[in-house]
Amino acid sequence: MIRVENLVKTFPKKGSKERLRAVDNISFQVREGEIFALLGPNGAGKTTTLKSICGLIIPDSGEIEIMGISVLKNRGRALSNISVVLEGNRNLYWRMTPVENMAYFAGIRGKKLNRSEAADILARLGLAEKQNEIVHKLSRGMQQKTAIAVCLAAGTKILLLDEPTLGLDVNSAVEFRGLVKDLQNQGKTVLLSTHDMNLVEAVADRVAIMNDGKIVVCEEKRKLIDLFAARGYKIKLVPNGTTEEKLAKLGFSEWNKDGNVVELHLNLSSARELYKIMEDFKLNQIEIESIEKELVNFEKIFISYTNGSH
Amino acid sequence: MLNAFIANFQKSWIEFKRYYFNTISGLATVLIFFYLIFFGIKAIGGSTMDFGNTLEGVIVGYFMWLMFIFSFQGVAWGIIDEAQRGTLEQVFVSPIAFEYQMLFRMISDFVFNVLFAVPLMYFVSYTTGKQLNFDLPTLLYLLVIGTVSALGIGMMLGGIALVFKRISSFIQIITFGSLAFTMFDLSKLWYRFLPMSQAAYLMRKLAINGTKFYQFHFLDHVILWSVAAIYLAAGILVFRGFEKRAMITGTLGQY
Ligand SMILES: Nc1ncnc2c1ncn2[C@@H]1O[C@H](COP(=O)(O)OP(=O)(O)OP(=O)(O)O)[C@@H](O)[C@H]1O
Numbered sequence: 001m002i003r004v005e006n007l008v009k010t011f012p013k014k015g016s017k018e019r020l021r022a023v024d025n026i027s028f029q030v031r032e033g034e035i036f037a038l039l040g041p042n043g044a045g046k047t048t049t050l051k052s053i054c055g056l057i058i059p060d061s062g063e064i065e066i067m068g069i070s071v072l073k074n075r076g077r078a079l080s081n082i083s084v085v086l087e088g089n090r091n092l093y094w095r096m097t098p099v100e101n102m103a104y105f106a107g108i109r110g111k112k113l114n115r116s117e118a119a120d121i122l123a124r125l126g127l128a129e130k131q132n133e134i135v136h137k138l139s140r141g142m143q144q145k146t147a148i149a150v151c152l153a154a155g156t157k158i159l160l161l162d163e164p165t166l167g168l169d170v171n172s173a174v175e176f177r178g179l180v181k182d183l184q185n186q187g188k189t190v191l192l193s194t195h196d197m198n199l200v201e202a203v204a205d206r207v208a209i210m211n212d213g214k215i216v217v218c219e220e221k222r223k224l225i226d227l228f229a230a231r232g233y234k235i236k237l238v239p240n241g242t243t244e245e246k247l248a249k250l251g252f253s254e255w256n257k258d259g260n261v262v263e264l265h266l267n268l269s270s271a272r273e274l275y276k277i278m279e280d281f282k283l284n285q286i287e288i289e290s291i292e293k294e295l296v297n298f299e300k301i302f303i304s305y306t307n308g309s310h
Numbered sequence: 311m312l313n314a315f316i317a318n319f320q321k322s323w324i325e326f327k328r329y330y331f332n333t334i335s336g337l338a339t340v341l342i343f344f345y346l347i348f349f350g351i352k353a354i355g356g357s358t359m360d361f362g363n364t365l366e367g368v369i370v371g372y373f374m375w376l377m378f379i380f381s382f383q384g385v386a387w388g389i390i391d392e393a394q395r396g397t398l399e400q401v402f403v404s405p406i407a408f409e410y411q412m413l414f415r416m417i418s419d420f421v422f423n424v425l426f427a428v429p430l431m432y433f434v435s436y437t438t439g440k441q442l443n444f445d446l447p448t449l450l451y452l453l454v455i456g457t458v459s460a461l462g463i464g465m466m467l468g469g470i471a472l473v474f475k476r477i478s479s480f481i482q483i484i485t486f487g488s489l490a491f492t493m494f495d496l497s498k499l500w501y502r503f504l505p506m507s508q509a510a511y512l513m514r515k516l517a518i519n520g521t522k523f524y525q526f527h528f529l530d531h532v533i534l535w536s537v538a539a540i541y542l543a544a545g546i547l548v549f550r551g552f553e554k555r556a557m558i559t560g561t562l563g564q565y
């Protein structure tokens with residue numbers, strides 16, 4: 001649905017002749033019906049990437065296609081397939097109501113919004129009661145939903161969402177995750193950018209982790225988690241006088257000793273390796289108190305990638 | 311396209327009726343400012359300076375000026391305001407190019423401005439006791455064609471605003487500068503190539519002598535139309551240049 005190929009965008013740096021490589025030769029594809037997340041810290045280049053895709057920024061080089069149509073060569077036609085929420089509530093006319101916003105933005109795309117369609121979208125987003133309230137008077141979460149409603153009213157197959165949970169409180173953020181999932185169930189393809197791990201964990205099918213303008217990894221979310229989940233173990237031992245000596249002999253170099261417990265953190269590539277270790281320990285009479293899978297969450301994956309430890 | 315036009319028209323209408331208080335206070339300002347000028351000129355003896363020669367001329371010039379500034383400011387402020395609010399980018403991602411959206415808005419605003427300015431002109435001529443000759447077709451003809459040049463200027467400023475952001479003082483200068491070339495009766499021919507002045511000049515002929523549009527000199531029509539075309543074309547070109555620049559620097563939305 002979206003194809004980005006060798007995209008490069010540089011900006012002039014203040015007080016320097018060099019240019020800042022905001023997006024540094026990235027390529028990725030978003031497939032039909034999936035939720036694709038660009039995850040990255042501040043300044044990673046997520047917004048620049050999204051704005052290039054929706055034709056608001058002209059890149060230095062590279063190619064962008066939306067449903068096979070080049071954004072750079074055929075802007076209008078390419079854009080007819082996507083709608084965007086860039087800064088959530090800032091993308092709306094605050095002095096107009098949700099319905100008026102929907103009708104306006106659909107209208108300027110050449111689409112007439114009919115009443116029942118509008119009512120349907122608003123009901124689905126839980127905005128029905130607020131439809132005649134001006135946007136200015138709505139809560140942050142409601143405004144964010146209104147921005148989504150505007151996208152849905154445009155009726156495009158693809159939605160781009162830049163930081164959709166930014167500025168939402170915990171409850172609204174949770175609700176919003178459900179909503180993004182619903183979009184997928186309605187057959188939409190979603191490309192979102194965020195640094196909210198919880199959002200990625202809850203909704204994304206595939207994730208591209210961005211740092212310093214580059215994509216450091218692009219994987220299915222499940223694989224990315226598995227990759228790590230298979231590796232981290234915390235093994236607690238019940239030490240006697242010779243335990244540490246034995247560990248050293250077996251080739252271990254690092255462990256924590258805390259009072260009566262010796263703790264090992266292992267990164268193993270497979271479960272078999274773990275069994276091998278358990279065998280070795282048994283042979284050497286090292287008593288194991290417990291083995292735990294180390295909890296892997298997105299935050300860890302993210303940090304390990306963006307630190308460049310991979 | 312038609313839907314895009316309707317959408318922009320409806321938006322103008324919504325804003326017009328929801329913020330009519332602004333419109334009314336704007337009206338008051340406009341009137342007060344007018345009476346100050348009008349009675350100021352009357353007090354110093356009318357035609358000691360070449361102020362449109364007559365007081366009728368002052369009325370007409372003033373309203374041409376109003377139409378001019380409403381139109382170009384509407385475009386320029388619209389862009390600046392929306393860039394600040396964040397809606398500009400949202401309009402830009404429409405598959406229908408921004409130029410068209412702007413054109414549709416200008417036309418809508420023009421309709422509302424005419425509805426606003428023409429009755430005011432009659433009101434003023436009534437309260438000042440000056441009878442004006444207004445042939446409605448001629449009036450509209452001059453307003454429409456004259457305003458086109460204002461839209462060109464508006465697009466230029468809007469484009470410049472996309473890149474340079476801080477142009478409000480520049481807009482003020484043009485606002486008051488344009489008072490000169492809509493209100494003075496400019497004898498030198500090239501003056502009439504300034505935006506709106508030719509329309510203002512012909513409007514005075516209409517108001518004072520009752521000259522109807524088919525009675526204008528052929529050359530006057532040519533000047534009127536070429537001025538409109540030149541400014542509109544220049545406006546579109548300048549706008550496109552700056553629009554591209556803003557897309558390269560990535561500053562369409564940030565303010
Ligand atoms: N118009 C611009 N002019 C100059 N530099 C820019 C411009 N837009 C972005 N940058 C710089 O490019 C880099 C990438 O910015 P971008 O906004 O794409 O990051 P991001 O991943 O969206 O970050 P955030 O989480 O803060 O939104 C940043 O260092 C930013 O300062």
Ligand SMILES: [Mg+2]
Nearest residue numbers: 046047048163
């Ligand atoms: Mg961003």
